[in-house]
Amino acid sequence: MSETAAARRPKVFGLVRRLPEHLTIWLPLLLAAGHIVSFSLWTLWVSFTPSTLLPEFGWVGLHNYTAVLATRNWRIAFDNLLLFGSAFVVLSLLTGLGLAILLDQRIRGENVLRSIFLYPMAVSFVVTGTVWSWLLNPGVGVQKFVNDFGWMSFRFDWLINRDMAIWTIVMAAVWQSAGFGMALFLAGLRSVDTDLIKAAQIDGAGPFRLYRRVILPTLWPITVTVVVIQLQFAITTFDLVRALTGGGPGIATLLPALVVYDFMFQRGLLGRGAAAAVLMLLTLLAVLLPYAAWRHVQARQAARA
Template sequence: MGSKLGRALERRLPLIVVSPLFAASLVFVYGFILWTVWISFTKSRVLPTYDFAGLLQYERLWSTPRWHVALSNLVIFWALFVVLCLVIGTLLAILLDQRIRIEGVIRTIYLYPMALSFVVTGTVWKWMLNPGLGLEHVMQQAGFEGFRFDWLVNPDFAIYTVVVAGVWQSSGYAMALFLAGLRSVDDELLKAAAIDGAGPLRIYLRIVLPMLRPVLMSVVIILSHLAIKSFDLVVALTGGGPGYATDMPATFMYAFAFQRSELGLAAASAVMMLMTVIAIIVPYLYSELRRR
């Protein structure tokens, strides 16, 4: 490395190493997004065309009934999934925080579904909720002859089976994040409150939970992000059906891109998904990065 050139090269090595990786990100993230956005403004169907066609695809998208089904499913799933995961996660975190000796074991049990693929989760719940042989059958055998549970094949209720399976998989994750938050609350503060005569319930409601606001914020964001991207679970559990009753934006996009060869329409739906994620993530990232 004696030569001048060598030293100059050595000084720029970090930049030389980062550049191709950054370039890959520019192309495969930003470039690809631009391509998709552009296609969403064209008449592309089976093959991409590049002539600007205005908002045609967005008009088609918003006048497609299936898209509206997908959106209302997303709203239902999102709201229930986030709320139920938060409630279960907070409850379990607080209960686990009571000096339980076998906490490690219990935590392992609560969290293992996170290690599973959503496809596996979907497969199992599909079997358990099977009308005829699943839980319905169990209840009937237990003496409740008239028990009916056909949500999986009932277009009005099938989306709730996705919620059931999704909450089963992800509520332990919410618990783990909350528990980490609880452990970071200062002990001294709680002791002081206890000395002042505050009961345990009041300590939780008035002191601990408000202090967990930032954690709550992250958990909501993470769960929302999971909800918007949910694809595997729907495909494995209901296949989007019956009909397209449990379609979500992610499965809608996939169906129109790869099964129906409606590139423009699929691109428009993907752009809508991206906008939704940006609306949630960017303010969060901004506040996170500023805090550090």
């Protein structure tokens, strides 16, 4: 017995001596990991309770979910998300790729141009949304500007048009984040093996064919990454809509994140809000899980090669 105690003492002593070290490692990591896990479970739990203004115990099963899914707000928000998400992702991808290819042509002032296309990423969506709301406002924005030039019949009133308002959000979002795709694509273009390009040129490929057949095919892993990140952004969009349309006109530009906020803090229906948040998370997982699986397969293949 005494022998084991003696053998154990240095270990215990070591633990105490290394306490500050353990605290600095574990405390932040546990706080970060702990809040992610517990907050997710917490919200999940609330989504199954009849909570209104305050969290309540009790179990209502999927009632909150069916209720949320039945509301007009959620249906509009989700339809908007599908339209906004796909339009935004496609347009910002194409814009980003186009910009990257243009900037890849050894042009003068590349750094300045790159800074110009990326600066919106440094600014708050609240700021850019506000500015776009002015520009797109028919009373003071582009429409008025063109009207003042004498073209009185010119109309550009998407912001107050129920059917077109969602496109103003697409526009602002593409403007704001196309630079992100550009930065990633440009990095990808720059990392294409120059021997590959030389070989293609010796084979007689012109610039168009060079891009289409040789360079762009190497970019598709980056494309997937860009699509996933942009989708993630689209699904959680909140600030931009709040600043640009406020969800209007009426509720024409609602998105899921606004519905969650509305349920939780404006109507005081925490259970519904939590259910809507979980639905958002599920939408996100529908994008992220296939992506994670794809990354896993890629890593496996890379390891085997």
